[in-house]
Amino acid sequence: MTEVSFREIYRMILTVAAYKGGVGKTTSAVHLAGILQQKAPTLLIDADENRSALGWAGRGELPFKVVGEQQGPRFAREHTHIVIDTAARPEAQDMKELVEGCDEIILPCTPDALSLDATMLTVEALKKIKGARYRVLLTICPPLPNRDAEEARKTLEEQKLPIFKHQIRRLVAFQRAALAGQMAYQVNDPRAAQAWADYVAVGREITG
Ligand code: ADP
Secondary structure (H helix, E strand, C coil): CCHHHHHHHCCCEEEEEECCCCCCHHHHHHHHHHHHHCCCCEEEEECCCCCHHHHHHHHCCCCCEEEEHHHHHHHHCCCCEEEEEEECCCCHHHHHHHHHCCCEEEEEECCCHHHHHHHHHHHHHHHCCCCCCEEEEECCECCCCCCHHHHHHHHHHHCCCCECCCCCECCHHHHHHHHHCCCHHHCCCCCHHHHHHHHHHHHHHHHC
């Protein structure tokens, strides 16, 4: 059996974490859950106290189930894949629990100094934990000629941080999706398909 088919069949637990707000964490959790749902039943657990994913689901209809942290264990068994939307707290014990509870931690990061600093802080904490698997995802990337995303990628690479090859563009379709309680591909926006395609590309990097 190849590693790809192994990953296709078996349960995948992803945690999307960010120490700083507004970096596209919930947007990433929702869309990555949408990608996994296309393969097998997926549960999105909203473990962030802002309850943004639950709010998103409540405004419309998402193609997968979203539950709060308390309900997670009850529903987890009925689903093949799990995505956890959580705030990262770089205290050692919290990080250890994050690492032990999932296959991979996705760290969304916007291309600006504050988000980069927060991401590096989180990675410093993760580095201390044996077996931690994590990757940084650049999100809300402005279009060229703006070079912020390029520079942020360079900075992250110089620090030898694992980073997704693909990144998420800054597109209004994502805001519309959040407002309507939908996935980006469902919204009435000329760039809806492009928005969805960005997460599809990242999803491929995760599932192989
Ligand atoms: P977090 O969970 O990190 O606080 P959100 O996913 O809630 O971040 O996103 C914060 C804001 O940015 C929301 O208004 C959301 O619609 C918007 N947003 C997220 N990702 C994108 C994107 N790729 N392009 C444009 N706007 C985005």
